[in-house]
Amino acid sequence: MIDVLVVGAGPAGSVAALALARAGARVRLVDRAWFPRAKLCGDTINPGALAIIDRLGVGAAVRGRSRPIAGMRVTGPGGAAVAADYPDGRVGAAIERRVLDLLLLDAAVDAGADFTPGVRALAPVTDAESRVAGVRIRSAAGQSELRARLVIAADGRGSRLGAALGLTRFARWPKRWAFGAYFTDIDGLTAHGEMHVRIDGYVGIAPLGEGLSNVCVVRHAFRGHRDACAAIVAAASGADPVLRDRFRRARRVSPIVALGPLAVDATAAGCGGLLLAGDAAGFIDPITGDGVRFALRGGELAAEAALVELATGRAAHLELQSACRREFRAKRRLNRALRSLVASPRGVQVAAALATRWPAPFRVLIRAAGDVHLAHNP
Ligand SMILES: Cc1cc2nc3c(=O)[nH]c(=O)nc-3n(C[C@H](O)[C@H](O)[C@H](O)COP(=O)(O)OP(=O)(O)OC[C@H]3O[C@@H](n4cnc5c(N)ncnc54)[C@H](O)[C@@H]3O)c2cc1C
Numbered sequence: 001m002i003d004v005l006v007v008g009a010g011p012a013g014s015v016a017a018l019a020l021a022r023a024g025a026r027v028r029l030v031d032r033a034w035f036p037r038a039k040l041c042g043d044t045i046n047p048g049a050l051a052i053i054d055r056l057g058v059g060a061a062v063r064g065r066s067r068p069i070a071g072m073r074v075t076g077p078g079g080a081a082v083a084a085d086y087p088d089g090r091v092g093a094a095i096e097r098r099v100l101d102l103l104l105l106d107a108a109v110d111a112g113a114d115f116t117p118g119v120r121a122l123a124p125v126t127d128a129e130s131r132v133a134g135v136r137i138r139s140a141a142g143q144s145e146l147r148a149r150l151v152i153a154a155d156g157r158g159s160r161l162g163a164a165l166g167l168t169r170f171a172r173w174p175k176r177w178a179f180g181a182y183f184t185d186i187d188g189l190t191a192h193g194e195m196h197v198r199i200d201g202y203v204g205i206a207p208l209g210e211g212l213s214n215v216c217v218v219r220h221a222f223r224g225h226r227d228a229c230a231a232i233v234a235a236a237s238g239a240d241p242v243l244r245d246r247f248r249r250a251r252r253v254s255p256i257v258a259l260g261p262l263a264v265d266a267t268a269a270g271c272g273g274l275l276l277a278g279d280a281a282g283f284i285d286p287i288t289g290d291g292v293r294f295a296l297r298g299g300e301l302a303a304e305a306a307l308v309e310l311a312t313g314r315a316a317h318l319e320l321q322s323a324c325r326r327e328f329r330a331k332r333r334l335n336r337a338l339r340s341l342v343a344s345p346r347g348v349q350v351a352a353a354l355a356t357r358w359p360a361p362f363r364v365l366i367r368a369a370g371d372v373h374l375a376h377n378p
Contacts, residue, residue, distance in 0.1 A: 001026075001147065001148070001149065002026050002027070002028045002146070002147070002148040002149070003020070003025040003026045003027065003148065003149050003150065003306075003310055004016075004017075004020050004025055004026075004027050004028070004148055004149065004150045004151070004152060004306050004310075005027075005028045005030070005134065005135060005146050005147075005148035005150070005151045005152070006020075006027060006028070006029045006030070006113070006151075006152045006154055007030055007031075007121045007135060007151065007152070007153050007154060007155045007161060008030075008031055008153070008154035008155035008156055008159075008278070008280070009029055009030075009031035009033075009035065009101070009105050009108075009115065009117075009154075010031075010039065010101055010154060010156055010278060010279075010295060011100070011101060011104055011278065011292050011295040011296050011299065012154040012277040012278025012279070012280070012281075012295040012296070012298050012299040012302070013029060013031070013152065013154030013155075013277065013278070013299065014029070014101065014104035014105045014107070014108045014299070015052075015056065015104060015108075015295075015296050015299030015300055015303070016152050016154060016277050016299035016300070016302045016303045016306075017029040017108040017111075017113035017115075017303075018056060018104070018107050018108040018111050018113065018299075018303075019299070019300055019303035019304070020113070020303045020306060020307065021108060021111035021112035021113045022111045022112075023303070023307050025306070025307065025310060026114075027108075027112070027113040027114065028113075028114050028116070028146065028148065029105075029108060029109075029113045029114065029115045029116070030115070030116050030117075030119035030121070030137065030146070031115075031116075031117055031118075031119065032117075032118065032119065032120040032121075033117060033118075034117040034118060035098075035101065035102050035105055035117060036098040036099065036101070036102040037098060037101070038097065038098050038257070039097040039098065039101065040178060040180045040216070040257045040258075040259045041097045041180070041214075041216075041286075041291075041292075042180075042193075042204040042206055042214060042216045042286055042289055043094055043095060043096055043097060043206045043208060043214040044069055044092055044093070044094050044095075044193045044204075044206045044214075044289050045062075045066075045092055045093050045095065045100070045292045045293070046092040046289055046290050046292075046293055046369065046370040046371050046372075047086050047090040047091060047092045047370050047371060047372050047374070047375035048290070048293045048370065048371020048372065048373075048374035048375055049092070049290070049292045049293035049296055049371070050062070050091070050092055050093055050375065051371075051374050051375040051376055052293065052296040052297060052300070052374075053104075053296065054376075056107065056296075057107070058103055058104060058107045061103045061107075062093060062095060062100060062103055063093065065095060065099050065100075065103065066093035066094060066095035066099075066100075067093065067094045067095070067191075067207060067208060067209040068091040068092075068093060068191060069091055069092040069093055069094050069191065069192065069193045069206075070085050070086065070091055070191040070192060071083065071084050071085035071086050071191075071192050071193075071366065071370075072084060072192055072193050072194070072195060072289075072366045072369070072370070073190070073192040073193070073194045073195075074194075074195045074196075074197065074355075074362060074366065075194075075195075075196045075197070075242055076196075076197050076198075076348060076351060076352030076355055077197075077198055077199055077348060077349065077352050078349075078352050078353070078356075079242070079356070080351075080352035080353070080355040080356045081242075081355075082355050082359040082362040082363060082366070083192055084362075084363035084366040084367065085192075086366075086367060086370050086372050086375070087367060087372055090370075090372050090375045090376075092193070092370060094193065094206040094207055094208050094209070094214070095208070096208060096214070100292075116139070118139055118140060119137050119138075119139045120137060120138045120139070121135045121136070121137055121153075121155060121160055121161055122135075122136045122137060122138055122143070122160070123135070123136045123160075123161075123164050124136075124151070124161050124164055124165055124274060125145050125147070126273075127273075129272070130272065131272035131273040132151050132165070132271065132272060132273030132274040133147055133148075133273060134146050134147035134148055134151065135148075135151055135161065149310060150273060150274070150275065150306050150309060150310065150316075151273060151274045151275070152274075152275050152276075152277055152302050152303075152306060153270075153274055153275070153276050153277070153280050154276075154277040154278045154280055154295075154299060154302070155280050156278065156279045156280060157259075157262070157264050157279040157280070157283045158170065158264050159264075159276065159279070159280035161274065161280070162266065162276055162280050162281075165271055165274065166267070167266055167267055167268050167270070167271060167276060168264055168265065168266045168267070168276070168280065168281075168282070169264070169265060169267075170261060170263065170264055170265075171261075171263035171264060171265045173263070174220060174261075174262075174263055174339065174343050175220070175260070175261040175263075176201070176218055176219065176220055176260060176261060176262045176263065176285075176343075177218070177219055177258060177259065177260030177261060177262065178216055178217065178218045178219075178258070178259045178260060178262055178286065179216070179217045179218075179219070179256055179257065179258050179259075180214065180215065180216040180217070180256070180257050180259075181215055181252050181253075181254050181255065181256045181257070182208075182212060182213065182214060182215070182252070182253050182254040183212075183213050183215050183247075183250045183251060183252050183253065184211045184212055184213070184250065184251050184253050185211055185249040185250050185251055186205065186207075186213050186215075186246055186247060186249075186250045187245070187246045187247075187248070187249060187250075188245075188246045189205075189207040189213065190207070191207075193205070193206050193207075193289065194206075195287070195289070196240070196242065196243060197287075197342050197348055197351075197352075198240070198348070199345045199348055199349070200219060200220060200345075201217065201218045201219040201220055201342075202217075202218050202287060202342055203215065203216070203217050203218075203240070203243065204216045204218075204286065204289070212253070216286065218262070218286060218287075220343060262283060262285065262286075263283055263285065263339075264279070264282065264283040265282055265283075266280070266281050266282035268317065268321060269281060269317055269318075269320040269321035269324050270316075270317030270320055270321070271317055272315055272317070274317070275302045275305055275306060275316065275317055275320050276298075276302070277295070277298040277299045277301070277302035278294065278295035278298045278299060279291065279294075279295065281298055281324065282332075284332070284335050285335055285336075285338070285339040287335070287338045287339055287342055288331075288334065288335045288338060288369040289369060289370075290331065290335070290369060290370075290371060293371050293374075294328065294331075297327060297328075298324065298328075301320060301323050301324060301327065302320060304323070305317070305319055305320035305323065331368075331371070334365075334368060334369070338365075338369075
């Protein structure tokens with residue numbers, strides 16, 4: 001019998017599987033995708049996330065495949081701009097998610113997790129007491145059931161397992177969409193990640209090295225069809241007075257990926273037999289660039305809770321809920337406040353006007369978004 005079945009091998013699932021396998025649990029990890037796989041993301045990990053990766057022993061591998069990010073540069077409409085380094089030489093990293101996620105998955109497999117790609121979770125399987133006892137799956141071999149003493153759903157934003165159990169749902173507001181693509185030859189790149197907040201959304205730019213950059217655009221409303229994606233990215237880069245010059249030589253070198261609506265809310269951290277981790281436990285708006293930190297730490301917390309349940313037989317989802325609330329409440333509040341601010345044209349204008357006169361609070365925000373208090377000195 002498997003002790004823990006982890007569904008989803010993104011950062012949350014791989015870290016949960018890694019921690020469980022290192023603690024001696026029999027772990028099965030499945031994902032519908034084959035790795036390396038792409039994932040729409042801004043491709044930055046903040047200093048707090050890098051600290052977790054270091055603690056897990058994957059830091060050297062990640063640093064070897066990434067570019068250090070020394071801080072953030074944030075601009076607003078009307079030319080407002082604030083840049084701040086993370087304090088005391090702490091850094092985040094810019095790294096393609098197909099690379100990062102494979103490194104974390106490899107670490108989980110090295111620790112003893114049994115990974116199978118190409119396995120899609122269809123629905124939870126429950127026992128006579130309505131406790132989750134496994135997952136119905138589809139793979140190349142057809143449909144079957146995987147049973148386990150516990151299931152960790154780390155199947156990302158809009159978790160199929162979480163939704164089936166009534167634990168997660170798409171938020172009524174805000175209805176935002178994200179579009180991302182890779183570009184070469186954007187001028188004026190530095191060692192800072194970039195966030196350009198505008199009246200109708202925001203544009204993130206991450207310098208990945210060797211002339212390659214990740215560009216993500218988040219827009220408040222999206223009514224058109226997929227062809228509109230190209231127009232949206234072009235508008236964000238070509239029509240923006242601050243970015244226009246910097247994109248003059250730029251070339252898009254990947255298809256445009258679209259995702260939305262973004263916001264998903266979770267009502268609980270799990271239920272009998274199942275724990276949620278990462279985006280499956282509630283989506284973090286990309287404005288603060290810390291979703292991966294939530295996913296890594298959420299994976300660790302889910303693994304800790306699962307180990308307690310395996311050892312004591314005591315249901316762990318309520319403990320996990322308390323642990324997540326303790327660790328994540330303040331940062332989630334900050335994320336929601338910024339999400340509301342950038343959704344309000346008036347709020348963006350006022351913040352931009354304020355930033356030109358009084359940048360200090362915005363520098364504090366950049367450090368808070370980077371979770372620098374969790375990172376150690378280099
Ligand atoms: C536009 C955008 C930009 C972002 N930028 C940043 C950033 O710069 N920095 C940052 O820290 N965060 C960023 N984020 C957030 C970050 O991408 C997520 O928080 C993070 O990927 C969550 O990790 P996860 O492991 O929970 O989920 P995921 O990374 O989504 O992994 C979930 C896994 O589950 C698998 N899966 C899904 N459904 C099933 C199923 N039914 N059966 C089997 N497998 C399944 C998927 O294939 C996937 O591998 C961004 C998000 C968006 C949308």
